[in-house]
Amino acid sequence: MIKSMTGFSRMDEEYADGRFYGEARSLNNRYMEINLRLPRTDNAFEQRLRELVKRYIKRGKVDITIKWERQNNEINYLKINEGAVRQYLDMARQLKDRFGIPGELTIENIIGLRDLFSYEENNTISGDCLFEPFEELLRRLDEERKKEGRLIEKDFLLRLKTINTKIREIEKRAPVAIKAYEMRLRERIQEIIKEGIADEMRILQEIAIYMEKMDISEEITRLRGHLKNFKDTLSADDSIGRKLDFIIQEMVRESNTIGSKSNDFYISERVVQIKVEIEKMREQVQNVE
Numbered sequence: 001m002i003k004s005m006t007g008f009s010r011m012d013e014e015y016a017d018g019r020f021y022g023e024a025r026s027l028n029n030r031y032m033e034i035n036l037r038l039p040r041t042d043n044a045f046e047q048r049l050r051e052l053v054k055r056y057i058k059r060g061k062v063d064i065t066i067k068w069e070r071q072n073n074e075i076n077y078l079k080i081n082e083g084a085v086r087q088y089l090d091m092a093r094q095l096k097d098r099f100g101i102p103g104e105l106t107i108e109n110i111i112g113l114r115d116l117f118s119y120e121e122n123n124t125i126s127g128d129c130l131f132e133p134f135e136e137l138l139r140r141l142d143e144e145r146k147k148e149g150r151l152i153e154k155d156f157l158l159r160l161k162t163i164n165t166k167i168r169e170i171e172k173r174a175p176v177a178i179k180a181y182e183m184r185l186r187e188r189i190q191e192i193i194k195e196g197i198a199d200e201m202r203i204l205q206e207i208a209i210y211m212e213k214m215d216i217s218e219e220i221t222r223l224r225g226h227l228k229n230f231k232d233t234l235s236a237d238d239s240i241g242r243k244l245d246f247i248i249q250e251m252v253r254e255s256n257t258i259g260s261k262s263n264d265f266y267i268s269e270r271v272v273q274i275k276v277e278i279e280k281m282r283e284q285v286q287n288v289e
Contacts, residue, residue: 002149003289005060009140020133021067029061037065058239177264223254241288
């Protein structure tokens with residue numbers, strides 16, 4: 001099944017522990033590149049999410065942004081700086097011991113001291129909360145890529161059909177073109193022989209060799225084989241973009257050879273039409289995973 005490398009998905013869903021906001025975008029890229037923007041979480045869990053992305057996406061650039069809003073909306077919470085409290089108490093005891101200062105350090109005094117309390121972000125999220133919606137975001141992205149892939153496949157099949165039609169037209173024309181060229185060549189050679197410039201048998205041998213070089217049947221057979229290989233590859237389950245690109249290169253090579261061997265305008269015109277279709281397929285292959 002064809003998957004496009006380009007796609008987009010978005011989620012805004014309520015869960016038991018909070019609200020999940022997510023956006024995932026995939027783009028064309030020669031290799032695999034994953035960029036994650038996540039709430040605060042540990043490195044081990046981030047690596048687990050990266051491995052999950054690789055289960056759905058084999059090639060391309062992927063940008064994923066996740067935001068998590070806790071159900072109780074407590075973004076920050078007040079935290080006691082225990083180390084600072086201990087230091088203040090210790091310093092108070094030293095003042096009493098060294099200088100004989102009377103009095104006790106009360107809770108009212110402590111609350112008024114600086115740096116004993118701090119606000120700490122409460123946006124760390126557990127893996128269990130994030131994993132399920134994260135995978136759902138990837139599934140939606142995957143469906144969009146499959147949907148676009150089906151459109152690309154439809155385009156490929158139409159172009160393959162067009163190329164096969166042009167090949168049949170070339171095959172039908174080829175014997176006629178060769179025969180016509182042979183007749184023109186023989187007429188010219190007869191003129192040369194009458195003038196006593198060359199040996200007739202040697203010339204006829206050269207004609208036979210040249211006409212064999214003009215034969216395009218092998219190239220047509222190979223081109224048809226590449227077309228079938230391309231079509232069969234479309235139904236493969238694995239990542240197929242690189243293989244399709246290689247097959248396209250072989251199709252270009254065979255069509256160029258057919259064009260270079262042909263001395264017939266009708267055939268040359270069909271070869272140009274084939275190459276136009278192949279080039280459009282090459283452009284589309286760049287979008288295939």
